[in-house]
Amino acid sequence: MATIKCLFACLLLAAACAPALAAHAPHSKPEVQVGIVLFEGVQIIDFAGPYEVFGNAGFGVTTVSHDGKPVTTAMGLKVTPDAAFDAAPAFDVLLVPGGDVEDAERDPEVLAFVRKHAQTSRRVLSVCTGSFILAGAGLLDGLKATTFTPRIDQFAKRYPKVDVIKDVRWADNGRIVTSAGLSSGLDAALHVVDSLRGTGQARTVAMRLEYDWKPEGGFVRSRMADRYWPKALEAAVEWPQDMAIRTDISLGDEREWRTVYIITSATPAAELLQRIAKGMQGMPGWSRQPGTYRWTSEQDGRQVGLSFDTTPEAEAKTYRLELRVDTKDA
């Protein structure tokens, strides 16, 4: 009686402290089994967010890696997988997180495992740069896919057979889903629950997680105004050899973006601006506003402005370099 009451109370409140749920739930074996691929340098939230979502949906979750030995995530957390690749059971959902994927996307064992399990899984979900692994396995050829915003261009260049899209939080091809960066994995995992169990169930899980899920998509990082940033500029500027740089602030919205760096270099601020200006000469479509470090261009039917400015800091050889992107309807 006490057990039933406790269970009822838990469920009633959508509490679902997961272990209590697992202990009392009438279905002892979860109907949906999820496999999560782990590798050295995996990003924590990329697998931990979806793990939490799938666990709260009542799915069984198994972490797997090449040899089943402990894995160190991209930020140092040490995780021990449940199984090695060759001991992994069949999965209904295969999750491929991102992080430092440079090795994983070329690792024949990882690619073979992903290819094999993608054939039998009902859903395959990549999070963040995990899409590089799916693409490396040839699973995204001819499909719409997305990835971590700062690596979208590189993704499109490296995997030209993939139809890379920029303006979504996740891209669903029916069976294969790719999400944008990091926290997007939470939303994409809820979308997978939605596709397997219905929107009501997915929203129920989101409520348990106290998460403001937007079934229709939600926040899309790649729509922000820094999409107009001429990325080729970075390679076109002759940066000082001794330059140390750190980001102070980088934020904005869909219309404006502002990034402030703290630069330390023997090269004075004025000269750095001149070097940037020289680099901007090679950027097609940008016109300089005479006597300023401001350029304008027309893109997507919008007037886009790009400005550079520096401010001295108290320390010698240190200054703030500010970049601004502003847009308005043309």
Added chain:
Amino acid sequence: MATIKCLFACLLLAAACAPALAAHAPHSKPEVQVGIVLFEGVQIIDFAGPYEVFGNAGFGVTTVSHDGKPVTTAMGLKVTPDAAFDAAPAFDVLLVPGGDVEDAERDPEVLAFVRKHAQTSRRVLSVCTGSFILAGAGLLDGLKATTFTPRIDQFAKRYPKVDVIKDVRWADNGRIVTSAGLSSGLDAALHVVDSLRGTGQARTVAMRLEYDWKPEGGFVRSRMADRYWPKALEAAVEWPQDMAIRTDISLGDEREWRTVYIITSATPAAELLQRIAKGMQGMPGWSRQPGTYRWTSEQDGRQVGLSFDTTPEAEAKTYRLELRVDTKDA
């Protein structure tokens, strides 16, 4: 040169694949050190979400536990802490996640560790039911605090010296911050970055995580309409001994809430409704609408309705029990 360009590109795009950042960053030792307390049954997202936030803020993160031995999280993930309690360094931020805290909130070693480090940390942050541990350590006496929505009432009852508040995503007492459930930890961790580094930095980190952070608070689970649910009813109903129950759907918004259970029991649906009605007789303030399983009351200046209904399922002895809460301005 290549390194500087890569770094610049990474930072420019707010990419900050964290390991790249760590490898190139001019400050080799992070200025802010975070300690995360782990224990058996810790909830994954409670520590993994803030870990991701703090790591992307450039903070150093160290996980600690009682004996430093591997810990199994509430949903099965196995994590190896960086250090045992007695080998832990001093921290600037102490993070106390939730999960299965029934043991941890009474464990003298955990409480002593949390008490000791709370004295020297600049910020102490609990996530979800982690607030039970802070309260168990006596750190929340006289302070405003919140927790996982379904456990708020229990929290207030167990720790009467705590000023428990329900309608926030996190409660900040200047040095001690408690967050609501699970995903709220992401927001509260960003709030801690905000308090130590400014809103611009916190928003920059949120952008890196592609997360739609609301500095002013955001989604508050405990404001949803199921707050009007008479929780004492669960103990007041004589539930069938053989009843198996699982939640099908439990969702809504601030005005309405709907929960559907799948009940399996030899007790027919009609009799279960009668038992619930008998239980409702003991609930103060609720008036029955004659001839129905609907009750109404006035709460917080709103008219609140509570309805029960059942629908037969295909299987014998199985039926859906639906609970609805609806509210309107009185």
